[in-house]
Each structure stands twice: as structure tokens, then as C-alpha cells.
Amino acid sequence: MPRRPRSQVRGILRLPLLLLIWGIFAIAMWIPAIHAVLVDDHQTSQSFFYSGIVGLTFVTFIALSVANRVPRYGMPGQLMTLLATFVFLPLYLAIPLQDALQNTSYLNAYFDMVSSLTTTGADVYDQPGRVPQSVHLWRALVAWMGGMFMWIAASAVLAPLSLGGFEVTTRAEPGRSDAILRENQRPDPRRKLILVTKALAPVYIGLTLALAVLLVLCGETGLVAVSHAMSIMATSGVSPVGGIGAAQAGVAGEMVMLLFLLFALSRLTFSSDTVAVGHGRLDKDPEFRTGMLIIIGVPTLLFLRHWIASLEVNTSDDLMMGLASFWGALFTVTSFLTTTGFESAYWFSAQEWSGLETPGMILLGLAVMGGGVATTAGGVKLLRVYALYLNGLREMERLVLPSSVSGEGRGNRRLQSNGAFVAWIFFMLFALSLALICVALSAFGVPFEQAMILAVAGLSTTGPLIEAAGQFPIELGLMEAPVKLILCFAMVLGRLETLAIIALLSPNLWRN
Incomplete structure (x- = not known):
């Protein structure tokens, strides 16, 4: 009898991953349903509660129909599951959202759920007061679960297939267990x-709870603290x-959030299982060092531009305004580099201090570079940027000394010999995807500037660029269905990356 529950758990885990x-997202719908009851919003509560029951019912019926089937698991199948999750799961997640709002189309609800699940955060509802509090909680919860899903998928699926940035590394494969490797060199996926x-x-759960508690201690309200913790x-x-900017935590809350944003710069901030060779220390990690160089360098340049450009500001000798502008630039640069997209409450002061009326290109460039490999951040990823940087140094060295022989060098032992070549291929694929999406958007009447911002926001999974990068915010709700x-x-495409989509089309991957 004691073994029966364990066998039932094993039977559940043998079900298809999708x-x-x-089923997990169906159960999660009861969280906003409970919250809606607590805030006396029974109509919203019914939407999420009954949608969760319907979802679990369908999952149960399908599970019973495939219970006797012997599953065959493989990495290509799991990669296909990732794609199916981001494409088809939002069709179900949008049902309670549309029913709760009642004044939105199903396409808008589907778009919002794709945006949340891919951790993009592009807001099709530009007025926060239009959306009930429980719906806000649902959007943040879906994005948070999507982030954890990518944390796990990057380690268990993308890394063994040398995708998601790991094609640049030197046989680093996260999530490896010595027990499994002793049991079998190629463990069951x-x-x-x-x-x-x-x-x-x-x-992931512990860090989110810790951040939420710290934000509450800084004076933030419960729902906003939890939502911002999950979003960070x-x-x-x-x-x-x-x-x-409209939160109540103030500068203290921004400081706390800045510390937790650093987890998106490198996987070594929360795990050391990507270190195959070389140093396992965080200060020796090329991703973290590159990210910190950008985070410190860009705000410093914006701060010094005040005197370089000889701006005439009435409060030019105000030390507090200078510090506020530097902090606003520091937090905002970190936020967009990690593809989060939160603007500091002092970001306007930073723009006024530096004299940059439209700093959209800086934000677009930061989002394109992105965060660390195997984190929730999007973009090209810092490890690929670092590989291209090393290759550039090597090419300049060869211009001076054509017969020189390059060794492994310092700090690049995590990179394989052709890492820069692979990184350049990905960068070209990213640029090609950006161009094609811009052309497609322009074909439906979107101006070029807006098309570029929308394309970068989608491919880098940085939705707030839509409001922050242009001279005026782009209203997604007014866009056409195509x-x-x-x-x-x-x-x-930005969440899974182009190389993963191409890998799914490769016959050799499925054959092997």
C-alpha cells in the first residue's frame, strides 16, 4: 500500500509533457479565482474557476485515453513541446481573460497571453485601471510561470542540444547530475x-518570495509587490x-529590484553547473563581467554627457539631481539589458540631465544584447556578444601580427574554438529575422520606426520598448489583426530563438 502513491506519481509523470x-496552468487559474473572491469580484472569480475546472477535465480525459500507451521520449520531442506550449497553450489561457474583461476580443486576449507566457510583457491594454486586479495577477503569474518554464527548459532541453546560447560554450551542460552520468552517459530526457x-x-520560487517580502517591507502593497517580484x-x-514609477516602494524598492535583476545576467548567479572547464567564480564569468561593464559604463557616459555637451540646466550644480539622474540611468539600463523593461522613477531626470530627449536607440541596443544564457532574459545573449568581442580582438591582432598564434587566452575557457563563428551565425539570423518582421509589419501599414521598435521588442522579448523606445507610445490595441x-x-521566435526553430526542421536531429 505505501508504494501505491509513488506509482501513481510515476504514472502522472509519464504523461506527455504538454x-x-x-494541467499545471489549469490549476494555477484558481489562484486569481481565490484572489477575486477576496476582493469581492465574483464575476472574475467565476471566469477563472470554471476555466480551470474545464481545463482539468480535458486533461483528465486525455490522460485516461493515453494511460496505457508506452511513451517514447527524446530531445526533439521536448523541443517540439516547447514550441507547442508557446503557440497553443495561450489559446486556452486566453479564455478566462476574455470572459473576465468582457469588452475585449479573443485575439487581444490571445496576444496578451502569448506576450505574458514568452515573458515579453507587451501590454495590449494600455490603461491599467481598465483591467481588474485579479486579471493583473493572472498576467503576472503566467509570465512568472513562463519564466520558470524557460529556466528549466534551457537546462534540460536546449543545453543538451547545444541551443539557446550553449552552442558557444565548451561542452557546458547545465543540470548535469553525477548520479545520472554514472548510471548512463546519455540519461533519459x-x-x-x-x-x-x-x-x-x-x-526560483524562493527568490521570488524573498523579493516580494522585501518589497512589502519597503512600503509596497501586497498585489503590486507580488506582481513586481514575479515580473523581475x-x-x-x-x-x-x-x-x-507609480509604485509606492520608492528608491528602496528599486534598489532591491536591481539586486534581483542581476540574476538575469548570468546563470552562475544562482547555479554553478554550467562550469565545465575554467573558473566557477562569478567575478571570472565573462557574461557577468560584460553585463556589469555595460551597466556601469552606459550610465556613466550619460552622466558625463551633461558636461561634455555643455548643457545649460538650471540645476546643473545640484548634487542631488545628479545622483538621481545617475540612479535612474543605472536602474533603467540594467532593466532593459535584462529585457525586463521597467523604467526607474528617475529616468526622466536622467534624460533631462544628459540632454537625451529620445534615448530609444540606447534602449533598443540594450534589449538586443540581452542577458545571460539559460536565464529568463531574451536578446542575443551576453555570451555571444563576448564571443564576438574576443573574435574582434583576435582579428585586430592579426592585422598587426599576421603570423601570430592565439592560445586559449584569459577568461575564455568556457568558449569553444569556433564559438565566435557560431555566435556570428546566430547574430546574422537575428538580423535577418528582424528585417523580415519589419518588412511584414510595414506591408500592413505600420510606419518604419514603429515597425523597427515592434520587431525588436518581439524578438528580444522586451515588451515595454513599445512604450519607451519611440517618441510616442505605440497603441497595440489599435493595430490590425495581422x-x-x-x-x-x-x-x-524570440523566446525559442531562430536556431531552435531551424533545428526542428533538421532531419538529422529527428533521425538521431
């Missing part, structure tokens, strides 16, 4: 996925108050 994910989930999920850890930028579908495609 079915398990569907499903078993590997379970072990990675057990290792990473408690860390998922780098989604979803906010129930339209951004942290434009929204193209943006959905861009967000899924």
Missing part, C-alpha cells in the same frame, strides 16, 4: 527534466500599476 503543462525541475524550481524574476515587465499575429510569431 499535457502536464496544461524525462528523468533529466525531473531532476532539473527539482533543482531549479525551489530556487521572469524579466517580463508586467505591472498592475503601469510600471514601477499585425498582432506577426508580433505573436516574433515573440515566440
Whole structure:
């Protein structure tokens, strides 16, 4: 009798991965349902409660129909599951959202759920007061679960296939367990996925709870603190108050959030299992060092531009304004580099101090570079940027000394010999995808500047760029249906990356 529950758990874990994910999100719908009851919003509560029951019912019926089937698990199948999750799961997640709002179309609800699940955070509802509090919680929760899903998937699925940035590294494969490697050199993908989930999920949940508690101690309200904590850890930028500028935590809350944003710069901030060779120290990690160089360098240049450009500001000798502008630039640069997209409450002071009326190009460039490999951040990723930087140094050295022979060098032992070549291929694919999406958006009447911002926001999973990068915010709700579908495609492509989509089309991957 004591072994029966364990056998039932094993039977559940043998179900198709997409079915398990569907069931988890169906259960998660009861969280906003309970919250809606507590705030006396029974109509919203019914939407999420009954949608969760319907979802679990379908999951149960499908599970019973495939219970006797012997599953065959492989990495290509799990990669296909990732794609199916981002494309088809939002079709179900949008049902309670549309029913709760009642004054929105199903396409807008689907777009919002794709944006949340891919941790993009592009807000199709530009007025936070229009959306009930429980719906805000649902959007932040979906983005948070999508971030944890990518944390786990990057370690258990993308890394063994040398995708997601790991194609640049030197045989680093996160989530490896010595017990599994002793048992089998090529472990069962499903078993590997379970072990990675057990290792990473408690860390992700614990960091989110710690950040939420710290924000509450800084004076933030409960719902906003929880939503912002989930958004910071998922780098989604979803906010129930339209951004942290309207939050109550103030500078103390921004300082706390800045510390947790650093987890999106490198995987070594929360795990050391990517270190195959070389140093395992954080200060020796090329991703973290590159990220910190950008985070410190860009605000410093914006701060010094005040005197370089000889700006005439009435408060030029005000030390407090100078410090406020530097902090606003520091937080905002970190936020957009990690593809979160939160603007500091002092970002306007930073623009006024530096004299940059439209700093959109800086924000676009930061979002394109992105955060660390195997984190929730999007973009090209810092490790690929670092590989291209090393290759540039080597090419300049060869211009001076054509017969020189380059060794491993310092700090690049995590990179394989052709890492720069692979990084350049990905960068070209990213640029090609950006151009194609811009052309597609322009074909439906979107101006070029807006098309560029929308394309970068989708491919880098940095939705707040839509409001912050241009001279005026772009209203997604007024866009045509084809434009929204193209943006959905861009967000899924940016989340999974182009190399993963190409790998799914490779016959050799499925054959092996």
C-alpha cells in the first residue's frame, strides 16, 4: 500500500509533457479565482474557476485515453513541446481573460497571453485601471510561470542540444547530475527534466518570495509587490500599476529590484553547473563581467554627457539631481539589458540631465544584447556578444601580427574554438529575422520606426520598448489583426530563438 502513491506519481509523470503543462496552468487559474473572491469580484472569480475546472477535465480525459500507451521520449520531442506550449497553450489561457474583461476580443486576449507566457510583457491594454486586479495577477503569474518554464527548459532541453546560447560554450551542460552520468552517459530526457525541475524550481520560487517580502517591507502593497517580484524574476515587465514609477516602494524598492535583476545576467548567479572547464567564480564569468561593464559604463557616459555637451540646466550644480539622474540611468539600463523593461522613477531626470530627449536607440541596443544564457532574459545573449568581442580582438591582432598564434587566452575557457563563428551565425539570423518582421509589419501599414521598435521588442522579448523606445507610445490595441499575429510569431521566435526553430526542421536531429 505505501508504494501505491509513488506509482501513481510515476504514472502522472509519464504523461506527455504538454499535457502536464496544461494541467499545471489549469490549476494555477484558481489562484486569481481565490484572489477575486477576496476582493469581492465574483464575476472574475467565476471566469477563472470554471476555466480551470474545464481545463482539468480535458486533461483528465486525455490522460485516461493515453494511460496505457508506452511513451517514447527524446530531445526533439521536448523541443517540439516547447514550441507547442508557446503557440497553443495561450489559446486556452486566453479564455478566462476574455470572459473576465468582457469588452475585449479573443485575439487581444490571445496576444496578451502569448506576450505574458514568452515573458515579453507587451501590454495590449494600455490603461491599467481598465483591467481588474485579479486579471493583473493572472498576467503576472503566467509570465512568472513562463519564466520558470524557460529556466528549466534551457537546462534540460536546449543545453543538451547545444541551443539557446550553449552552442558557444565548451561542452557546458547545465543540470548535469553525477548520479545520472554514472548510471548512463546519455540519461533519459524525462528523468533529466525531473531532476532539473527539482533543482531549479525551489530556487526560483524562493527568490521570488524573498523579493516580494522585501518589497512589502519597503512600503509596497501586497498585489503590486507580488506582481513586481514575479515580473523581475521572469524579466517580463508586467505591472498592475503601469510600471514601477507609480509604485509606492520608492528608491528602496528599486534598489532591491536591481539586486534581483542581476540574476538575469548570468546563470552562475544562482547555479554553478554550467562550469565545465575554467573558473566557477562569478567575478571570472565573462557574461557577468560584460553585463556589469555595460551597466556601469552606459550610465556613466550619460552622466558625463551633461558636461561634455555643455548643457545649460538650471540645476546643473545640484548634487542631488545628479545622483538621481545617475540612479535612474543605472536602474533603467540594467532593466532593459535584462529585457525586463521597467523604467526607474528617475529616468526622466536622467534624460533631462544628459540632454537625451529620445534615448530609444540606447534602449533598443540594450534589449538586443540581452542577458545571460539559460536565464529568463531574451536578446542575443551576453555570451555571444563576448564571443564576438574576443573574435574582434583576435582579428585586430592579426592585422598587426599576421603570423601570430592565439592560445586559449584569459577568461575564455568556457568558449569553444569556433564559438565566435557560431555566435556570428546566430547574430546574422537575428538580423535577418528582424528585417523580415519589419518588412511584414510595414506591408500592413505600420510606419518604419514603429515597425523597427515592434520587431525588436518581439524578438528580444522586451515588451515595454513599445512604450519607451519611440517618441510616442505605440497603441497595440489599435493595430490590425495581422499585425498582432506577426508580433505573436516574433515573440515566440524570440523566446525559442531562430536556431531552435531551424533545428526542428533538421532531419538529422529527428533521425538521431
